Amino acid sequence: MNDAHVAELVRDATAAPSMHNAQPWRFRYSRGSGDFRLYADFDRAMPHSDPDARALHLGCGAALFNLRVAAANAGCHPDVTLLPDLGDTALLATVRLIAPRGDDVALALLHPAIHERHTSRYPFTETEIPAGLRTALTDAARQEGATLSFPSSWHLRLVEELAEDARARDLTDRDRQAELERWTRMGIAEADTATDGVPDYAFGPRQRGGRAPMRDFSGGRPTADLGSTPFENDPHLALLSTDGDRPRDWLRAGQAMERVLLLATLEGLATSFSTEALEWPDLRWPLRDPVSGTGCVHTMLRLGYGPKGPTVPRRPVRDILTIED
Template structure:
């Protein structure tokens, strides 16, 4: 179950989580690994909490898959902010709980930074993805064409800022693996083989993890002219909301994987406070944008490294 939880996505694949299991009470604790925080790109740890929320959703799915019911509490101890959630295994699971159906997607879901087809995602699939987000207390919306153009411009602005921002460059240097030896031995971060091709044309806002560095043998490619993006938002903007957002994002991504969709994250504009708020729906003006997803039909992304379970799981009596 901890291995499934640790397969979750996280910012720069930092994997900022730790798990503690108490045998006697059959309870998992999900803890934030604050040593893996990014003070520059994620100063308020919003992204860290979202990653922990995604791991929590995977854990809940795995618990149901094993036949138990996950009794979940968010931030159960106000005096211990690193304790982001507890999951007690009560049981057995109920027939109407559909979380277990998502289990096959946990180890298939990988971020894909490759070009997607121009084929539109069918309406019923979009509706199902929206329902998955709502089940976790969040909202998922596909921007209308004129709003989409504004979102793309904000992402482009953020990408331009990151290129010249020393702090962003330091984060990339810490969490990306350019050379083959480090990519083959590291158990975290984004290895060069997961960067995808360098964008030659198209409007898809795909982050270039190479930055200004050269990657030997890397190809170039044209990306989508009309990318399909989805904004995930919550009503408020506190640590509990970030954890709910992380669970909603992972639930959406697991369902998208089962529906044959590929996905990647567009975090660049979310890392700049003045760019994050304009991402909201300009008509309603409500909600706090927590994540921007790129979805579509295209190649699956490669496996990225994971920390050994022995490094993230502590078992107590």
């Protein structure tokens, strides 16, 4: 595989979502073995909002899944080993490209969605998501070892209340606000030249009513006026969880999350995240399955029909990829 092809695969990988678009990943490729190595970039961690680096691992897991999709689209099977060296906590996975297998077709079909998927912080319609599509999304998560559930009734109200509680806490937490400011890009000069973070044009309009849990990326700072508008009264939220809560589980959850997002994108859904409640341990715990009382929730997705989000900046491949002999 030539270097240009390697760079293209990594470009696809890094279209993945990550908390505050911090893009906390690095890749190494060995020409000799033909292996990719995925590393966490802990310089891009958020010690107050993500103290155990769980969200960082989710983002890296999403990038790993995109690499798998890109490899399958290129006619290779991605043979993945998670956490291959327990003595190196930054080395999250190795990927060896081998002869294709039959199950690679399903991965390759997701490839068109990699660069179409963008986080949308706009209102969605109240249109119901068809039951068949919900089942397909649930199956997509299950293929990666995770559970996707759609809270309803009193559980949905509880989820919304927990998200609102977290949002109120964030407004008075100076350390978390400082992290938010570090990863937001304000004003034309900064937003148009940044290679990471969330630019102000992607904040979405100010929320005026509705129960959809939305993060205020402005943190009360003046921003470009995108107006204000009501959001959904009955948002379609989905919780993604695994049985365990260790780095390996986080990486699996990140891959499941991206598989769900890519399939949702192909099926015409707009997607975004609501993770504030997950950033407070005492609020994250009540999000688990109310029937069994088990499962560790890793992310909350907001799904629906509405405007697609704008493209946000990405770091140049040359900054995150090292190619070795």
